[in-house]
Amino acid sequence: MLAYVLRRLIQSALILLGVSFITFVLLYVLPADPVRQIAGRSATPETVESIRRQLGLDQPFVVQYANYLWNLVHGDLGRSYLQKTEVAALLLSRLPATLLLMVAAIFCELLIGLTLGMIAALYRGRPLDNALMLGSFVTVSAPQFVVALLLLYVFSVRLGWFPIGGYGTAAHLVLPALTLGILGSGWYSRIMRSSMLDVMRADFIRTARAKGLGRARVVLWHALPNAILPVIAMVGIDIGMFMSGIVVVESVFGWPGIGQLAWQAIQRVDIPIIMGVTLVSATAIVIGNLIADLVAPLIDPRIRLR
């Protein structure tokens, strides 16, 4: 177990190294010039060159990347080009908000998705199943900002139940988390439905019924733990998708998290921040997968971590 976690962490470090390299290359070949953004339109060529030298952007690619890595292993993610603050400090100040939103959203997503998927499976082929699957199709295909604006309009503007945007209380959390939750639930209800249908056909379900167990017990005790396994693996993978949703939702709701920071940084070609956010996202995905893999054997004793 400990050896497994250790090996996974070593693998994770390698993955993050790869991610940093790819992101660095992409930003290097980007046609937008960060120096122009900083210097402004009216700057003289001399000013531009001096800023370029100051930021080290006149160095060859290999040197730039090596410098970045060297600083990275010392915990230095560089300084924002525009805000002149430490990227690490900036990310740390934004991280709690995003993590809170992420946990709340995954909770919503699983609660809605798994429940509806299970119900759809039990009512397979009947009108309720069709309606739920149509609903899941709509949520999967709906653009994030549409759902966000719809919820805002109904629950904040019309009903006035929740604040329109911002951060601070539990009430502020509800709508952003619900937006992400509804959007993600479509996938999960579909996976859960097909997983549940597979499990309900399994021999051990027939055994459970042959024992004379009631339907509720068969479904909740025998089918559910088996059906949930593929879903857990999905959650780990899904965190990547989640990060893109977070960028949009944080912007719409004015949620002061990493997504909002990323959005601003991309607009201004603030390379150190983009690099920082990418690395944080990659770390989140890697850790999410690790957690998913560690949870699986708790449910299914056949899974051995090696």
Add this chain to the structure above:
Amino acid sequence: MTTATAPLLPAGTDPAEVVLAVRGLQVAARSDSGLMPLIEDLSFDLRRGETLAIAGESGSGKSITALACMGLLPQPAVRVTGGTIRLGDTELTGLPEARMQRIRGARIAMIFQEPMTALNPVMTIGRQLTEAIRAHEPLGLAAARTRTIEAIRAVRISQPERRLAQYPHELSGGMRQRVMIAMALALRPDVLIADEPTTALDVTVQREVLDLLRDLQRELSTAVILITHDMGVVAEMADRVIVMRRGRVVETAPTASLFAAPQDDYTRQLLAAVPRIGAGQARPAQGSPLPDGGDTLVRMTDVSVRFPVRQGVFGRLHARVHAVEKVSLDIRRGETLALVGESGCGKSTIARALVGLVPHEGRIEVGGKALADLGRAATKALRRDLQIVFQDPMAALDARMTVGELIREPLVIHGIGTPDEQRARVRDLLERVDLPALAANRYPHQFSGGQRQRICIARALALKPRLIVCDESVAALDVSIQARVLDLLRDLQAETGVSYLFISHDMAVVENISDRVAVMYLGQIVEMGSRAQVFGDPRHSYTRRLLAAVPVPDPQAPRRDMPRLTGEIPSPVWPIGAGPERKVLVDMGAGHMVAPE
């Protein structure tokens, strides 16, 4: 065996008491063209303490009968459309689910074919058993646990307290089936339905489970419905037999008279198709070379296959599974060498090493050339000479390709002939395996199991191989179809001179088809010789045990006594540097090789 050992009945019970009465049962499935009957007009009585076998081939409706009695038909797709099922004085058809739940598991219980999948993999054995008891009896956890331990002890599982905390995957197949039996009998039901209870088990394990079932049935005077395709099991276990075919009863008779004088043609055919040990001598000796004649096609010398077990941060090699351990054998041109043994003994692994599907150590020569010395092109050419036919033809055929494409594919891969020639060859091959030329345009799912296996054989023959590996190729087929496929294999061998490496767990089938036999145990060969030598004069204790365990399809035959084993098979996993003791075969004369004990 019907009356010799009358069950000791509890006082006050009438031995002739009918516990389950089925009258005019009709079951039908919904299909596009209306209701399709699955069972028509089935009637029988089941008396206390009696074992009634329902025998038949796939599609006969025997399993549907069981599910109908349990109220477990996959409704609404399949349902009872007529007739009655009375358990004591309760009518089961049309009983509301809530009342049926109280009967299921308590008064009528069932065990299934696949003990691997019939238990919930994520729940401990203890919880699954306790749950079954507590579903019907209002016991506290401690009391239920005591009952559970009693139930496990009753099915002769050692260390019952420890088993409670184990999960199904930690037990062997035989143990799992015992757990199922414990679960089914814990509440002393009136009726136990056993649906192919030993089909998925090895033959020695089957013997243990059958013995156990019989003993428990006598103790509890439970009435048993035994559903099976295996006439050997019927002969050993049943008092009476119902033979079913396509949803109808063909014949009902006491076991002894059914075997002695079958009345219906179908029953006669069914019994005639059953492979019997001792009937193999009927095979003509001409057409196949004498066991000591013929030149060698394949020679294996000290072949080992080991799988690594890795552990630790860097996946350090920790131990090895010794699947095949220094096996040496020859296969001669035109002969059938059978490799027999129980699951996990390494017989399939040898075959996979031979055709290059798993890496091996040691030397394998085919036609005098060592496999290891060949280059890429020569290896590909060699693949043409070695073909394989697997157990499950449905899984072995790509469902999206027509039969013609499937059989032609090997020709295309090896670039043999023009497209027209290839198509002509496909027609020719289909004819060889007794399928119409039109079959080429159809898809695998449009054929029956036996026909699909013929398609697999045709595909294997396409490249005119010198050796075909048959890995449990007839194990999944009904006996009558099995007999025809074996005939086909034999005819093809006479025509083309191909050799077979025939891998099977079924001793009767092996005796029917093989020229020579090698018996494997724990990755090593323990006995090898001609069919007559191994079957007529088995020398190794394991071979004897295998042969004694096979159920004999003759109720009059004296039951061969076998020591009741409860021990586990030793593990083939060894730490690095260690390994099993090598068994050196000793020639007992005329090529009969036996490992000394």
